[in-house]
Amino acid sequence: MALHRKHPTATSAGQSIGILMLDCRLPFIPGDVGNASSYSYPVVYKTVPGLSTAVCLAGAPEFAAAAVEAARALAAEGVRGISSDCGFMLQFQDAVREAVSVPVCLSSLLQLPLVAATLERSRPIAVITADSSNLTPAFLRRNGIAVDNPILIRGMQDKPEFKTAVFDEKGTLDSDLITAETTDVVRGVLEEHPDLGAVLLECSMLPPYAKAVQDATGVPVYDFVTMIDYLESAAGGERRSARA
Numbered sequence: 001m002a003l004h005r006k007h008p009t010a011t012s013a014g015q016s017i018g019i020l021m022l023d024c025r026l027p028f029i030p031g032d033v034g035n036a037s038s039y040s041y042p043v044v045y046k047t048v049p050g051l052s053t054a055v056c057l058a059g060a061p062e063f064a065a066a067a068v069e070a071a072r073a074l075a076a077e078g079v080r081g082i083s084s085d086c087g088f089m090l091q092f093q094d095a096v097r098e099a100v101s102v103p104v105c106l107s108s109l110l111q112l113p114l115v116a117a118t119l120e121r122s123r124p125i126a127v128i129t130a131d132s133s134n135l136t137p138a139f140l141r142r143n144g145i146a147v148d149n150p151i152l153i154r155g156m157q158d159k160p161e162f163k164t165a166v167f168d169e170k171g172t173l174d175s176d177l178i179t180a181e182t183t184d185v186v187r188g189v190l191e192e193h194p195d196l197g198a199v200l201l202e203c204s205m206l207p208p209y210a211k212a213v214q215d216a217t218g219v220p221v222y223d224f225v226t227m228i229d230y231l232e233s234a235a236g237g238e239r240r241s242a243r244a
Helices: 053-058 061-076 087-097 108-117 137-142 160-167 175-192 207-217 224-234
Strands: 017-021 043-047 081-084 125-129 151-155 198-201
Touching: 017 061, 017 224, 043 061, 053 087, 053 160, 061 081, 061 087, 081 087, 081 224, 087 108, 108 125, 108 198, 108 224, 125 175, 137 151, 151 175, 160 175, 175 198, 175 207, 198 207, 207 224
Parallel strands: 017 043, 017 081, 125 151, 125 198
Antiparallel strands: none
C-alpha cells in the first residue's frame, strides 16, 4: 500500500481549485463559476467579506488585503490553483499572486492576450461584461492587459433580467431570458463588426450562455470556465501520459 502523508495545514483533501467569491447571494446555476457542478474536478469556495458586486465593479483597492487573506486560506487547504467569480478581481491579481505559492488566475480577462494571439491583429474581440461603465480600456491597461486587436466592450447592465437578477439580487434568475439578452448583445456586435474574431464573456455568471453565443456568432467563445479548466489542467489535473 502506498504511503500517504498529511498536508501540514489542510483540514480536508482533494480540492483542485480554490475560488474567491464576491459577498453576494445569487442563484448560481449549472455552468456558473459559483456552481460546483460546473467542473469535472473538486473546487472549494471562499468569500471575501464585504466585497459586494457593486463595490468590486466600482474599484476596491481597499479590499486587496481581504482578497489576499482569503486566497491564503484557500492555499492552506491544499488547492493547486486559485481563481475567482468576478472578472473585476483582476484588480487583485498582482497582490494575490505575490502572496501565495500556487498559480493564480483571478479574472477571465487574463485570457485576452491569448485570444488576441490566435487572431489577425485587425480582427476585433468582443468582451461581454456585467457593467461596461466600469470595464473600460483604462481599467484593462491599469491592470496590465494590453492587446493589438480592437476590443469591443459591451455591457449587460441595462438588460432587465440580468440587471434585476445580478445587480438587484432579487433572488431569482430566468436563464432563458438571460440567454436571449446575452445573444442579443452579441448579435448587435456582429452586425456592426462582421469580421468579429472572438467573444470573451467577462462575467462569471455568463458561461452557461456560451454555447448560445457560439451558435449565434460562429466564432470562438471564451469565458471564466474555459480559464479555470485550463488552470486546473496545468496545475496538476488529469493528464495524458506517454505510452510505449
